[in-house]
Amino acid sequence: QKEVEQNSGPLSVPEGAIASLNCTYSDRGSQSFFWYRQYSGKSPELIMFIYSNGDKEDGRFTAQLNKASQYVSLLIRDSQPSDSATYLCAVPNAGGTSYGKLTFGQGTILTVHP
Amino acid sequence: DVKVTQSSRYLVKRTGEKVFLECVQDMDHENMFWYRQDPGLGLRLIYFSYDVKMKEKGDIPEGYSVSREKKERFSLILESASTNQTSMYLCASRDLPNEQFFGPGTRLTVL
Numbered sequence: 001q002k003e004v005e006q007n008s009g010p011l012s013v014p015e016g017a018i019a020s021l022n023c024t025y026s027d028r029g030s031q032s033f034f035w036y037r038q039y040s041g042k043s044p045e046l047i048m049f050i051y052s053n054g055d056k057e058d059g060r061f062t063a064q065l066n067k068a069s070q071y072v073s074l075l076i077r078d079s080q081p082s083d084s085a086t087y088l089c090a091v092p093n094a095g096g097t098s099y100g101k102l103t104f105g106q107g108t109i110l111t112v113h114p
Numbered sequence: 115d116v117k118v119t120q121s122s123r124y125l126v127k128r129t130g131e132k133v134f135l136e137c138v139q140d141m142d143h144e145n146m147f148w149y150r151q152d153p154g155l156g157l158r159l160i161y162f163s164y165d166v167k168m169k170e171k172g173d174i175p176e177g178y179s180v181s182r183e184k185k186e187r188f189s190l191i192l193e194s195a196s197t198n199q200t201s202m203y204l205c206a207s208r209d210l211p212n213e214q215f216f217g218p219g220t221r222l223t224v225l
Contacts, residue, residue, distance in 0.1 A: 032211055043204055043216040044157075088157070092211070100145040100164055100210050101172075106156040 003027060004091050006105035013112055019076040021108050023089030026070065033065060033072045034090040034102065044088055048074060079112040086110070117141075118217035120205050126223045133192040135220055137205030143215075145208045146188035148172075148180065150201040151219075157204070163188055195224045 006023050013019045023033075032051045036044035050056045050063040050072065062075040072091075076083055089105040121136035139146065147162040149172075159172030161180040169180050177199060181189045188207075192199055200223050208214040 034213060043219045045216070046213045049213060090214070100208060101147070101159065101162055102208070102214055104157045 003103045004089055004105040006087075006089050006108050008106055008108060010109040010111055013079050013110070015079060015081060015112055015114050017079050017112075019079045019083065019110055019112070021074040021076075021087050021089075021110065023072045023074075023091075023105055024070055025072070025089075025091045025103075027091065027093065027103075028067075028070065030091045030093075032092055033063070035061075035063060035072075035074045036088040036090060036104075038086045038088060038107070040085075076110075079110075081112050081114055084111050118205055118207055118215050120203075120217040120220050122220050123218060124221050124223075126225065127192075127195050128225050129196060131192075131195050131224075133195050133222070133224075135190040135192075135203055135205075135222070137188045137190070137207075137217055138186055139188075139207040139215070140186065141207065141209065141215075142185065143207035143209045144185075145210065145214075146182065147206040147208070147214070148178075148188065148190045149204045149206065150174070150199075151204060152201050160190065197224050200224045 004025050035048040037047045038044040048063045050065045056063045060077045064073045086107040088107045090102040093101045118139045148160045149157045163169045163182040179191045203220045205217040206214045
């Protein structure tokens with residue numbers, strides 16, 4: 001099993017819809033979770049992070065974390081064409097000399113069509 | 115604003131050349147990372163460093179080495195470039211437990 005798995009998509013949604021991006025992870029000791037957005041030809045940029053079980057909202061973005069199920073998701077409400085990008089889930093290693101290293105999922109390609 | 119800079123956005127080298135990719139961060143972060151990103155393969159960690167002169171292999175270190183003589187600077191070295199090292203190279207830095215910041219990337223082509 002991969003350490004961090006995402007549905008690779010591509011995911012296509014109409015403008016104004018909710019886009020749902022999912023990520024599962026294998027390290028039960030992981031404490032924090034990050035969602036990055038990467039536009040084509042650009043480097044990843046952080047859009048959300050979450051530490052606690054439950055939901056965290058920031059504008060049109062909501063991150064949901066369920067540590068028992070080892071599952072983190074990102075919802076994008078009122079999707080816009082400018083949200084079209086690859087979304088990367090990242091999970092830190094829990095300990096040892098790899099402490100500080102983030103493990104990234106393969107990314108989900110999202111396309112929002114007008 | 116945290117800034118991670120990389121020495122070149124685009125680089126073209128010939129097979130067998132020694133290649134240096136430089137990365138500098140301005141926020142006194144302990145941890146620095148080098149990744150390569152290829153279509154369909156995602157982000158793959160080459161090496162990382164958690165302190166000056168300290169380094170640890172990532173998932174794909176073969177053909178690469180690194181140097182961290184100063185806290186703010188982390189260099190990736192391709193000892194003898196090969197065509198299969200043509201890729202986008204991304205440097206990043208992080209201060210635990212916070213987010214990781216990426217540089218703009220270097221697109222390296224090896225002919």
